[in-house]
Amino acid sequence: MVGPNGAGKSTLLRLLAGLARPSAGSIALDGVPLTSNPALRRSIGLLSHQSHLYDDLSAIENLAFAARLHRLAGDPTGMARRRLAALGLTERLDEPIRNLSRGTVQRLAIARALLHGPRLLLLDEPFTGLDPAAADQVSDLLRSERRTGKGLVLVSHDVHESWELATHLHILVRGSWVIDEPRTGSLEEFLRRYREVLRG
Amino acid sequence: MGELFRAVFAIAGKDLRVEVRSRTAMVSALAFAALVLVIFNFARDAGSVSREALAPSVLWITFTFSGMIALNRSFALERENAALDGLLMAPVSRTALFLGKYLANLAFVFMVEAVTLPLFVLFFGADLSGILGGLVLTMVLATAGFVAIGTLFSAIAVRTRFAELMLPLLILPFLIPPVIGAVQVTSRLLAGRPTSEILGWLKILALYDLVFVTVCLLLFTPLMDE
Numbered sequence: 243m244v245g246p247n248g249a250g251k252s253t254l255l256r257l258l259a260g261l262a263r264p265s266a267g268s269i270a271l272d273g274v275p276l277t278s279n280p281a282l283r284r285s286i287g288l289l290s291h292q293s294h295l296y297d298d299l300s301a302i303e304n305l306a307f308a309a310r311l312h313r314l315a316g317d318p319t320g321m322a323r324r325r326l327a328a329l330g331l332t333e334r335l336d337e338p339i340r341n342l343s344r345g346t347v348q349r350l351a352i353a354r355a356l357l358h359g360p361r362l363l364l365l366d367e368p369f370t371g372l373d374p375a376a377a378d379q380v381s382d383l384l385r386s387e388r389r390t391g392k393g394l395v396l397v398s399h400d401v402h403e404s405w406e407l408a409t410h411l412h413i414l415v416r417g418s419w420v421i422d423e424p425r426t427g428s429l430e431e432f433l434r435r436y437r438e439v440l441r442g
Numbered sequence: 443m444g445e446l447f448r449a450v451f452a453i454a455g456k457d458l459r460v461e462v463r464s465r466t467a468m469v470s471a472l473a474f475a476a477l478v479l480v481i482f483n484f485a486r487d488a489g490s491v492s493r494e495a496l497a498p499s500v501l502w503i504t505f506t507f508s509g510m511i512a513l514n515r516s517f518a519l520e521r522e523n524a525a526l527d528g529l530l531m532a533p534v535s536r537t538a539l540f541l542g543k544y545l546a547n548l549a550f551v552f553m554v555e556a557v558t559l560p561l562f563v564l565f566f567g568a569d570l571s572g573i574l575g576g577l578v579l580t581m582v583l584a585t586a587g588f589v590a591i592g593t594l595f596s597a598i599a600v601r602t603r604f605a606e607l608m609l610p611l612l613i614l615p616f617l618i619p620p621v622i623g624a625v626q627v628t629s630r631l632l633a634g635r636p637t638s639e640i641l642g643w644l645k646i647l648a649l650y651d652l653v654f655v656t657v658c659l660l661l662f663t664p665l666m667d668e
Contacts, residue, residue, distance in 0.1 A: 294528030
């Protein structure tokens with residue numbers, strides 16, 4: 243999903259995550275309204291512009307806390323270490339995250355969003371702050387999540403990075419779909435149409 | 443029930459760990475408490491107001507305002523990096539969230555009170571021998587309701603632009619009854635009055651706790667879902 247600044251992409255993700263209430267209509271997962279069943283929250287993972295992490299806690303403590311909240315079976319600390327290792331994070335795991343780089347915190351935030359094995363992943367600019375190697379690692383991880391049948395809603399200005407992950411393409415402008423279709427054409431064709439939309 | 447308490451302890455443990463690391467609220471609250479006690483001690487006109495007459499009010503003003511500094515931190519730390527969204531998306535009931543925050547705030551305010559009390563003895567020369575048990579009971583009863591209201595309003599205030607200013611404005615009117623009750627009990631304890639004179643005030647404090655802890659617990663869920 244792409245769109246100019248202020249199109250409503252992040253707001254849409256917040257609505258899909260159940261963090262905001264729609265002024266009209268309703269949001270359902272497998273036909274069940276999100277508001278009527280709090281347990282559905284377990285099925286959703288959100289990566290937003292903010293990390294949802296505590297600056298004074300370490301990477302391990304942050305993830306172990308999230309594991310406890312999601313009532314994941316097993317040792318929360320061990321689970322946190324395994325999840326972080328999957329994203330190439332093996333060092334400085336016991337330091338408060340306020341000392342870590344932007345890219346590292348972004349990978350931590352992705353690990354937190356994926357920690358409880360959600361069926362639906364809502365990702366707002368997942369590649370922000372990542373170097374090319376880390377971005378590839380995140381792409382691989384998301385690809386493998388998709389292969390396991392999980393749904394991905396990915397908002398990104400970096401169309402090149404996200405292209406291979408996409409099965410459907412959406413362009414949102416001022417809260418309305420301008421393009422809403424399966425991915426069929428080439429990246430160049432999509433970028434040309436996107437530029438036309440941006441030019442108005 | 444077990445799941446509820448596991449979530450409650452996870453949230454409370456996290457809050458206390460964050461505070462132990464940063465010491466932001468603890469240091470501020472204790473510095474504030476010490477300053478209030480020093481100022482009241484030296485500003486008092488020894489010729490017209492005795493230390494004994496002033497001591498109970500000063501003690502509870504100190505507890506109330508330093509406690510408020512502590513409560514301001516409660517949901518402010520959830521604002522950093524939008525951590526509150528992470529909490530709200532977890533399959534944890536709002537009741538568990540409230541109780542976790544409440545428990546952490548209680549522990550925190552009790553810590554502030556426990557450190558402030560010796561300073562109070564030092565500055566006001568209060569003799570607590572024989573009344574310490576009664577005073578601790580009063581502190582528990584007065585603090586339980588005060589912290590419940592503070593936890594609820596901290597969640598409201600954190601969504602406003604001037605959260606630090608809003609919290610005292612919102613909660614002070616609700617603190618009048620427990621502060622009056624606690625001052626009355628403390629002054630009678632310090633004056634060595636019989637238990638029968640104190641019991642009524644303790645019952646009022648207990649009733650206040652029962653009502654406000656329940657009301658805050660009930661209001662918290664719709665408030666967070668709004």
